[in-house]
Amino acid sequence: MTLTLAEIWRFPIKSHGWEPLSFAELTVGKTLPWDRAWAVAHEASDADGSKWVPCSQFSRGAKAPGLAAISAKLNENTGQVTLSHPERDDLTFSPDTEGEKLIAWAGGFIPENRAQSSYVVRGQDLGFTDCHFQSITLGNASSHRAVEQRVGHPLSIHRWRCNLWIDGMAPWEEFDWVGHQVQIGEAILEVVERTERCLATHNNPETGHRDDNILGALDSWGHRDFSVQTRVVQSGQIRQGDKVQRL
Template sequence: MKVAHILRYPLKSHGREALSRVSLSAGQSMPYDRLWAVAHEASKADGSEWVHCANFSRGSKVPALLAISSRLDEDREVLHLSHPERPDLTFQPDTQGAKLLEWVAPLTPKNRALPDRIVRLDQRGFTDSEFPSVTLCNLASHKAVEEQIDQVLSIHRWRGNIWFDGAEPWIEFDWLGQDVRVGGCILHIRERTDRCLATTANPETGKRDADILGTLEHWGHQDFSVRAEVVQGGVIVPGDRVEVL
């Protein structure tokens, strides 16, 4: 088994970015992954602690967000966003949140809690687990879903971090409670990733076009990928081996 893709999401639910390498640290999420999030007007999130994803604007409620792609300038912490229905945007999330709110407003249904502010959570980010997690995704499982639904699907529907190839479908669920070496890191697999309506949106268009949750029910669940804790830090690049210890 080998690493095929590495992805991060600097602003939670607002863009994806492919990486050629990543350096992970024990007890932390992927650097800059979900570092920022867009709190909506009904949220109490202030960046002082982790809170549930229901506090944020996200793809399950606003499917158009799935079509955003991003690029982060780490040195300046400047984020570049693009969307097929919006002009490109460049802004600094900590100081120019108003620019993002104006940019995303046309994509947000008016019957939803509207985006209100950007919050930041260093080291662990606003991942969807109570612990700082990295998601490990199996390309074979993705292909199994494609075959079952009889539709070509983008891997970006799953918003995962590290994709690997060369395994059997769903074998990752057998790794719960075990350690997995990925490149120079060791990850402890803690839980399966439960899925929501965000997966139904096409990452190219932001329109819902596939019954992903219903398709997953073919296997008796609505899960895809596993969440892992980094127990030994190191560098990961595409092509690195993935090995269950």
């Protein structure tokens, strides 16, 4: 069966919104362009953007379900981001110079018993991925459908926050790709590891509230993994609808 690149998504501000793309230029050793370029550090963080730090340094959906319902649109020319949420008026701002506007807009989603959002930080030549390397997350649409069947109703793909969605694979086939390379359009990616999941998957991206026990559903397969982490080993353009081939 032909495998295709069904969807491309980036997340300009870590845990604060998703954005669809029709194409992207991938570069060796880099994330999807502008993916997790910024992050919101909390009051207990010492992140300054100079190096990779774990996600525990940032405000994120695992601790604040309301963040899950944010969508984003980045203007690459101006560096401005527009955020939308069903419980807020839209916010357009510059993360580099107007981080306080984001804190005021989204800070209310952080539970009182959690470290509060403090400042916006931009990665210096890095994206704030959850991996220690500059990763691109690859999701299998068939695995997503398998989880939907297990919980008994449709689920938003944004629970997983994958960058690339591949269609045409068997459920969980992506796990067999670890240690192999995959070509998408002009680019080649190395599949490095599986992605272990957390409570952020319980967040409904339409409402910003927790509902389904996604980790329990994954437990029924004997793991809590969904998607795989890849690194770019050959630069090139990828487009929605491109053929995908394991090498």
